[in-house]
Amino acid sequence: MSRNVLLLPGDGIGPEIVAEAEKVLNKVNDQFNLGLTFDKALVGGAAIDATDSPLPDETLEKARNADAILLGAVGGPQWDSLPMAKRPEKGLLGLRSNLQLFANLRPAILYPQLASASSLKPEVVSGLDILIVRELTGGIYFGQPRGVRELENGERQGYNTYQYTESEIRRIGRVAFEAAQQRGKKLCSVDKANVLEVTVLWREIMEDLKREYPDVELSHMYVDNAAMQLVRAPKQFDVIVTGNMFGDILSDEAAMLTGSIGMLPSASLNSEKQGMYEPCHGSAPDIAGQGIANPLATIISAAMMLRYSLNEEKAAEAIEAAVSKVLDQGLRTADIMSDGGQKVSTREMGEAVLSAL
Ligand SMILES: NC(=O)C1=CN([C@@H]2O[C@H](COP(=O)(O)OP(=O)(O)OC[C@H]3O[C@@H](n4cnc5c(N)ncnc54)[C@H](O)[C@@H]3O)[C@@H](O)[C@H]2O)C=CC1
Numbered sequence: 001m002s003r004n005v006l007l008l009p010g011d012g013i014g015p016e017i018v019a020e021a022e023k024v025l026n027k028v029n030d031q032f033n034l035g036l037t038f039d040k041a042l043v044g045g046a047a048i049d050a051t052d053s054p055l056p057d058e059t060l061e062k063a064r065n066a067d068a069i070l071l072g073a074v075g076g077p078q079w080d081s082l083p084m085a086k087r088p089e090k091g092l093l094g095l096r097s098n099l100q101l102f103a104n105l106r107p108a109i110l111y112p113q114l115a116s117a118s119s120l121k122p123e124v125v126s127g128l129d130i131l132i133v134r135e136l137t138g139g140i141y142f143g144q145p146r147g148v149r150e151l152e153n154g155e156r157q158g159y160n161t162y163q164y165t166e167s168e169i170r171r172i173g174r175v176a177f178e179a180a181q182q183r184g185k186k187l188c189s190v191d192k193a194n195v196l197e198v199t200v201l202w203r204e205i206m207e208d209l210k211r212e213y214p215d216v217e218l219s220h221m222y223v224d225n226a227a228m229q230l231v232r233a234p235k236q237f238d239v240i241v242t243g244n245m246f247g248d249i250l251s252d253e254a255a256m257l258t259g260s261i262g263m264l265p266s267a268s269l270n271s272e273k274q275g276m277y278e279p280c281h282g283s284a285p286d287i288a289g290q291g292i293a294n295p296l297a298t299i300i301s302a303a304m305m306l307r308y309s310l311n312e313e314k315a316a317e318a319i320e321a322a323v324s325k326v327l328d329q330g331l332r333t334a335d336i337m338s339d340g341g342q343k344v345s346t347r348e349m350g351e352a353v354l355s356a357l
């Protein structure tokens, strides 16, 4: 059975890290006889430069027809002055909304080898394994109306709309409850229900769903407290469910508990379990082109792709074991160097994972 994987390298460090993940995927494809075929397309700034659109029709068509997608990152300062609707980030948001990839799973797992790279003391983070379930196709990133308008007094006002329908809350809630059922049976719903009506509804729906999952312990936390608790005592969390923007922010924060934003993978799934997989970080323009970016978040995202969308658990586990092995060997990209391991480039890290496979 042949399955098609679409690679979307994007911008900045995107092509550098996707190149390493591609090699790893090619290797497991041969080793495990997976029958994967690969295609590539443009998205983000690279697509704007070539076609004037951050999400060309051809890319969207290929994405719709792919069995799974692996994306690097989009964006960069050279496109920051474009109007919002034409910026690289719209390419990514367009893929998420067109494919209805509403469930974004961001596992923050500390590899024991990186305990000293974590921003927290080893005793506070050792064994950390949190799953952030972020709603990805709604909330303030997509709400209408939005824009900048001129008021009667001549002053300009920027505005966005934070909105969720009951059904949007319910479907992400179900994903989170089911994940909690398969893990530590604890779900913390993060909101701002002391200020925002939309999250009062969010809380109400989560409480309503709880009745369908009696084995899961549900708690609620305001997002400001959650941000603090994540760096105070992160192991109190098992699964966190939250909206698009809060999840975006909290997952970058959680990344540092695992040592680096370069370690955090993600899966974005729709109801048919079609998925787009990407590291949680962006295009890192400050280090792009230097060959020093950490490719592991992308490589671990490729493992998630094999697990969730392609049903190839053994190949996924092989990649995860290979990542663990290179960390055992003391190989470190610059962002995870704090324990004085051997410094390697993006390519050397990718090659090491290949050898470990
Ligand atoms: N999924 C995506 O495509 C995302 C795109 N972006 C875009 O990326 C651009 C840069 O955004 P920033 O806010 O700077 O966030 P960023 O995540 O690109 O970078 C933040 C910091 O983390 C470092 N970093 C990120 N990934 C790394 C890796 N793999 N290895 C080592 N260090 C790494 C960067 O060097 C930088 O110092 C913007 O245009 C933004 O809109 C931002 C986040 C996600």
Ligand SMILES: CC(C)CC(=O)C(=O)O
Pocket (backbone or CB within 6 Å): 089, 092, 093, 248, 280, 281
């Ligand atoms: C374009 C942004 C919403 C991307 C981002 O920061 C993310 O998905 O983490």
Ligand SMILES: [Mg+2]
Pocket (backbone or CB within 6 Å): 248, 249, 252, 280
């Ligand atoms: Mg983000």
